[in-house]
Amino acid sequence: MTTDPKSMSCEQFQAQLSDLVGSGADVDNHPHIRECDICRQLYQELKIIAEAARQMFPDEQPEDNLWERIESAIKKEDGIAKAD
Amino acid sequence: MAQHQTVLTATDTPPKRKRMPRSRFQKQTPEASASDSAPEKESAVQVTDPAPEVKTQTPTLSRDAEILARAQAGDHHAFADLYSLHKRRIYSLCLRMVGNVAEAEDLTQEAFLQLHRKIATFRGDSAFSTWLHRLSINVVLMHLRKKGLPLMSLDEAMEPSYDDGPGRSFGAPDLSLTGSIDRLALERAVAALPAGYRLIFVLHDVEGFEHNEIASMLDCSVGNSKSQLHKARLKLRDALRLSLRKGDRR
Numbered sequence: 489m490t491t492d493p494k495s496m497s498c499e500q501f502q503a504q505l506s507d508l509v510g511s512g513a514d515v516d517n518h519p520h521i522r523e524c525d526i527c528r529q530l531y532q533e534l535k536i537i538a539e540a541a542r543q544m545f546p547d548e549q550p551e552d553n554l555w556e557r558i559e560s561a562i563k564k565e566d567g568i569a570k571a572d
Numbered sequence: 573m574a575q576h577q578t579v580l581t582a583t584d585t586p587p588k589r590k591r592m593p594r595s596r597f598q599k600q601t602p603e604a605s606a607s608d609s610a611p612e613k614e615s616a617v618q619v620t621d622p623a624p625e626v627k628t629q630t631p632t633l634s635r636d637a638e639i640l641a642r643a644q645a646g647d648h649h650a651f652a653d654l655y656s657l658h659k660r661r662i663y664s665l666c667l668r669m670v671g672n673v674a675e676a677e678d679l680t681q682e683a684f685l686q687l688h689r690k691i692a693t694f695r696g697d698s699a700f701s702t703w704l705h706r707l708s709i710n711v712v713l714m715h716l717r718k719k720g721l722p723l724m725s726l727d728e729a730m731e732p733s734y735d736d737g738p739g740r741s742f743g744a745p746d747l748s749l750t751g752s753i754d755r756l757a758l759e760r761a762v763a764a765l766p767a768g769y770r771l772i773f774v775l776h777d778v779e780g781f782e783h784n785e786i787a788s789m790l791d792c793s794v795g796n797s798k799s800q801l802h803k804a805r806l807k808l809r810d811a812l813r814l815s816l817r818k819g820d821r822r
Binding site for chain 1: 648651652655656659660661663664667668676677680681684685688689753755758759762773777778780798799801802805806808809812
């Protein structure tokens with residue numbers, strides 16, 4: 489059963505937020521958002537967080553010696569394989 | 573973790589969700605002949621090509637594809653070059669998923685060891701980077717399962733909790749997020765999320781997976797994935813507000 493957006497409670501609206509945030513849907517014009525300051529603020533803040541997550545988190549550099557560790561582990565595995 | 577001070581601003585029209593993980597993974601056209609196989613059979617992540625990909629016919633292989641082909645043939649130096657090409661992305665993925673530098677390095681090592689074992693099975697039907705990305709996610713998920721992260725019982729974790737309720741922050745309307753978030757604050761907040769929340773937030777909001785893909789990876793329902801993501805965002809919101817509050821006190 490779907491709820492009429494106009495008569496939607498805050499709880500009902502917030503239950504849909506996970507789908508709405510970051511979906512590209514025109515949520516700003518949602519009937520509940522237009523009437524409810526609390527849900528409007530909540531939506532805007534979650535949208536900011538989701539957007540920021542997409543734009544942030546540049547790739548990080550591992551420690552220089554990580555390759556040496558991997559190389560050593562590969563040689564160890566290869567040695568075991570040859571011995572078998 | 574690197575110190576990033578950049579302040580980013582959210583836009584009003586978020587980009588549409590991508591079907592596959594972020595497009596920063598460069599598509600390659602390796603000409604390998606062995607058949608693809610799932611990097612980790614135990615995991616639910618299927619390393620299959622989601623859609624046919626158009627291959628560009630070029631007279632010579634690109635340098636990356638050439639490195640891949642040589643690595644598949646057992647050339648150790650080529651494998652080292654592959655590591656150099658992909659280490660940042662794989663390490664960063666691991667770091668975001670586990671939030672711990674030492675663990676991320678161990679998992680990066682394990683991912684490349686797995687790659688070394690399985691590289692000959694990569695056929696080239698999908699981008700190598702996508703295949704490696706999924707292989708690495710499988711490694712992290714296996715690790716988290718071994719550690720006891722309750723990935724299999726996320727539904728239980730979804731029992732209503734008043735502590736996690738969306739209204740928790742409404743009592744502090746004076747400190748709302750405005751259109752910009754400090755990168756460092758967000759990184760810290762994500763790192764401080766409970767492991768299950770962080771995992772779903774990273775997979776969905778950072779890596780770009782759909783809820784149905786996440787549900788498949790984590791053996792949970794789509795609704796559960798959505799709900800966990802919502803709770804993760806709410807927790808981040810609380811943490812960022814707290815960060816703002818502390819900033820105001822200085």
